[in-house]
Amino acid sequence: MLTLFHSPGSCSDGILLLLEEVRAEYEVVVIDVMKGMQRTPEFLGKNPKGKVPALMRKDGLVLTEFQAIAFWLAKRFETAGLWPDLLETQCRTLEALDFIVGSVHMRGFTLVKVPQKFQLDDKGTEDLRAFGQSEVEKGLRTLSKMLGESPYLLGSFGIADAALFYVLRWAKKEGMELPQNLERFLTAMSERSSAQVVINQS
Ligand SMILES: N[C@@H](CCC(=O)N[C@@H](CS)C(=O)NCC(=O)O)C(=O)O
Structure with a gap:
């Protein structure tokens, strides 16, 4: 049995979605980051980085970082067909994942979401928030171009789409307007049964 350390509404939503997509047997341990549960000694003992998502495998080892967990799930549950065969599509998947998690999210x-974490005065905090907002908007324009008219980022559903799903939900929550094709993607994604599990838990 796999154990997902998960904070509903956070980026671990994307890993929850993938666990459903590959039909893995798993349990969820909620680590509510808004309540600071990621800093408890118990969780830090599992993941010293103090972040979700973290996935404990049957061997008791804990895997962290969205891209690594997503890749492991796609390879471990190969019959789900989430890892492409072509080298070019593999590289483009990693490229999209890194952009979504490393740039648009981080x-x-x-x-x-948390400009105050950087301990600036009020003006500095607001400037930082505005900078983050412009980075997200720029990122959404890039992702819109990447998606084009395709239903999913790389043609058929893959691990990068799980990351796109969680950042687009965040964008909506922040009241941002999505380009039309990203809106269409989010609507189609939300109808998948895996996404329904995420939506019902967050
Ligand atoms: N690079 C990490 C980022 C994970 C991350 O930032 N997780 C957030 C939730 S979306 C978190 O755990 N925040 C708690 C904290 O930073 O204290 C990954 O890709 O998994």
């Missing part, structure tokens, strides 16, 4: 949304 460099954009982190500053939109």
Whole structure:
């Protein structure tokens, strides 16, 4: 049995979605980051980085970082067909994943959601939030171009789409307007049974 350390509404939503997609047997341990549960000694004992998502495997080892967990799930549950065969599509998947998690999430949304973490005065905090917002908006334009008219980022559903799903839900929550094709993607994604599990838990 796999154990997902998960904070509903956070980026671990994307891993929850993938666990459903690959039909893994798993349990969820809620680590509510808004309540600071990621800093308890018990959780730090599992993941010293103090972040979700973290996935404990049957061997008791804990895997962290969205991209690594998503890749492991796609390879471990190969019959689910989430890992592409072509080298070019594999590289483009990693490229999209890194952009969504490393840039849109970490460099954009982190500053939109928690600019006060950087301990600036009120003006500095607001400037940082505005910078984060412009990074997200720029990122959404890039992702819109990447998606184009395709239903999913790389043609058929893959691990990068799980990351796109969680950042687009964040964008909506922040009241941002999505380009039309990203809106269409989010609507189609939300109808997947895996996404319904995420939506019902967050
Ligand atoms: N690079 C990490 C980022 C994970 C991350 O930022 N998780 C957030 C939730 S979306 C978190 O655990 N925040 C708690 C904290 O930073 O204290 C990954 O890709 O998994």
